[in-house]
Amino acid sequence: MGKRVVFLKQLPSGLLLVTGPFKVNGVPLRRVNQSYVIGTSTKVDISGVNVEKFDDKYFKKEAKKKKTKTEGEFFESEKEEKKTLPQEKKDDQKAVDGALIKAIEAVPDLKAYLGARFSLRSGMKPHELVF
Structure with missing residues (x-):
């Protein structure tokens, strides 16, 4: 089952920048390979x-140096700290979602459409579907 997202732009690497928005269906700003996306005729004003x-560069993870552990440290399985998202990225998500939710709420039933998952059921023929 797939989630419906809003396409924002194509990045120089060829990946697509999409968002849910997070408040509507839980999909944050993320990059997606084009082969995992099915385009539809539904339009959202993202101006x-x-x-x-x-x-x-925005999505690149920080390089981490690997430490060599001694035998004692290896068997002491300390719980790693939970990784938290930087506040800057949270603010960016809120800024994008705020503008996008206004455009989504202007169109009737679009919020429910984006919140629903996409899946094929028995008897549905994907090559005959009109998106």
Whole structure:
């Protein structure tokens, strides 16, 4: 089962920048390979959304140096700290979602459409579906 998202832009690497918005269906700002996406005819006005700052560098993870553990440290399985999202990324998500939710609420039933999952049921022929 797949989730419905809003396409924001294509990144220089060829990946697609999409968002749920997070408040509607739990999908954050993320990059997705084109082969995992099915385009539909549904349109959302994203003219009020500023996506200039989002590029491949924005999503790059910080490089971590691996430490060699001694035998005692190896068997002491300390619980690692839970990774938290930086406040800057949370603010960026809220800024994008705020502008996008206004556009979504202007169209009747669009919020429910985006919140629903996509799945095929028995008897549905994917090659005959009109998106």
